[in-house]
Amino acid sequence: MSPAAVMAIETKDLWRVYPCRSGAAGEGVPALRGIEMKVKTGQFVVLRGRSGSGKTTLLNILAGLDSPTSGSVSVLGHNLAEMSEQDLTIWRREQIGLVFQSFGLLATLSAYENVELLLRIQGSDPQQSHQRTMEVLEMVGLTRWRDHRPYELSGGQQQRVAIARALANNARLILADEPTGELDSRTGHEILSFLRNLVDTTHITLLMASHDPLVDKYAQHVLTLEDGMLTAPEKKK
Ligand code: ADP
Ligand code: MG
Numbered sequence: 001m002s003p004a005a006v007m008a009i010e011t012k013d014l015w016r017v018y019p020c021r022s023g024a025a026g027e028g029v030p031a032l033r034g035i036e037m038k039v040k041t042g043q044f045v046v047l048r049g050r051s052g053s054g055k056t057t058l059l060n061i062l063a064g065l066d067s068p069t070s071g072s073v074s075v076l077g078h079n080l081a082e083m084s085e086q087d088l089t090i091w092r093r094e095q096i097g098l099v100f101q102s103f104g105l106l107a108t109l110s111a112y113e114n115v116e117l118l119l120r121i122q123g124s125d126p127q128q129s130h131q132r133t134m135e136v137l138e139m140v141g142l143t144r145w146r147d148h149r150p151y152e153l154s155g156g157q158q159q160r161v162a163i164a165r166a167l168a169n170n171a172r173l174i175l176a177d178e179p180t181g182e183l184d185s186r187t188g189h190e191i192l193s194f195l196r197n198l199v200d201t202t203h204i205t206l207l208m209a210s211h212d213p214l215v216d217k218y219a220q221h222v223l224t225l226e227d228g229m230l231t232a233p234e235k236k237k
Helices: 055-062 085-095 111-121 126-139 155-168 185-201 213-218
Strands: 007-018 029-040 044-048 070-075 096-100 173-177 205-210 221-226
Touching: 007 055, 007 205, 029 055, 029 205, 044 055, 044 185, 044 213, 055 070, 055 173, 055 205, 085 096, 096 155, 111 126, 111 155, 126 155, 155 173, 155 185, 185 205, 185 213
Parallel strands: 044 205, 044 221, 096 173, 173 205
Antiparallel strands: 007 029, 007 070
């Protein structure tokens, strides 16, 4: 394998400085300050840091939803700076799965429809979309609940629908932003062990942002972000 294939994520001297909110000239808010990170393919890595440390900013950049002020970002072997908006949209749809704290499900759609929607947008064949939707709903243990709408599901079940949706496109990299942030701790642990098992049994790479130290024991590596800088080297488990 080439080195690029071994690293799912690599950043070099990555900075993100937000302009001043007031729009006034000034130094701006440096949310990321010279991030050098490497995430190996097939690992569960936690990006831990307090609120405001830059986790969401970093995930947005890795997903190609935001651009760095300076520095380079390589994700799944692509240098994101060289990709057009359109390339990034297609690449994200085909290779990245996004999971958010607030689940991000559409309230009027059933669990099944929430998962299938993305496949439809991608223009997948209806028969294949159906098959894949059923497959991922089974992976997250929600086959029985497929016709339920989000408000009829528990928080943990809703997050499992969101995870199924992130997996539906056969994503190679899952970026999860505080996925257990709105769950009680027992349900949070359930989701974390599901995710760990997923990484152990597939080739998926998972980068998960969290402010909660309890997530550390599920990860193979923990990166610590403090005021926009990675403080500790990767800790081996
Ligand atoms: P975290 O996800 O770790 O809570 P964020 O990435 O959301 O951290 O924020 C990092 C820093 O950047 C914070 O100081 C935050 O206030 C600032 N920030 C985030 N988004 C914006 C924005 N759109 N405009 C200006 N400042 C922002
Ligand atoms: Mg955040």
